[in-house]
Amino acid sequence: MSEDVKKNASQTASPQPAASAGPAKTGNAQERAESINQGRRKMVLACLWGYLGVNFFMFLRYFFPRTLFQPNTQFNIGYPSDFSYGVNQQFLQSNRVWVRKDPGSLFVIHAKCTHLGCTPDWEPTQHIFHCPCHGSEYDINGINFAGPAPRPMDRCWIAMQADGTIQVDKARLFLDEPYAGIDQFNDPHAILSI
Ligand code: FES
Known part of the structure; x- marks a missing residue:
């Protein structure tokens, strides 16, 4: 038990x-x-x-606004003696202009096709500017002679400085518009006597 x-x-x-x-x-x-x-x-x-x-x-x-920094429209291209005769492309990339020099004169062409604004190519062997967009052609002075461009390429304001260098202002352009009776290419700031 x-x-x-x-x-x-x-x-x-x-x-x-x-x-x-x-x-x-x-x-x-x-x-x-x-x-x-x-x-x-x-x-x-x-x-x-x-x-x-x-x-x-x-x-x-907010401290870094979306701003487009474009090159200044005013710039100095140096002395006339810095350029050889003909068309100089030194400022094409930086300022979109060609410097055109002849014995006795110098002017600056705005490298913008007057049709729709493309940048023409300088053809040194043919001595013409050819626009790749629609085929406009300009002579060595930027005067149109073929294609749809309605007028010559514009020229930039230029002035000789006291030190002998040339100042350019791309914001001030001179036009040659024969159909509108505009001919500004002989303005003293459109072409320099050198
Ligand atoms: S933009 Fe140059 S020909 Fe049309």
Whole structure:
């Protein structure tokens, strides 16, 4: 009888370890919940910093407005003796002009086709300007003789400085528009006597 009582007592006592797993499981669940919360907190902080960073970048962007920096329309091309006779392309890339020099005169041609504004090519072997867009052609002085260009290429304002160099202003142009009765190519600032 006492043996049976002992057996029953030991069988009744065996579930004790299961009773102690309850708090351990609760601890793991709490850790998992805590790590999930930490992840959420990190994500919220990352979003917040990202939002603030983008706004700060946009704030800085106001100090750098989208401005087109174009070359100054006024520039100095140096001395007349710097150029040989004919057409000089030294300022074509930087200022979009050709310097045209002859014995006794010098003028500056604005390198813009008077049809639709393309930049013609100087053809040194043929001594003409040829516009690649629609085929207009100009003689060595920029006078149109073929294609749809309605008038010669314009000339830029020029003036001799006290030091003997030549100042150009591309914003002031001289036109030759025969059909409109405009002939400005003989203006003292359209051509220099050298
Ligand atoms: S733009 Fe030069 S011919 Fe048309």
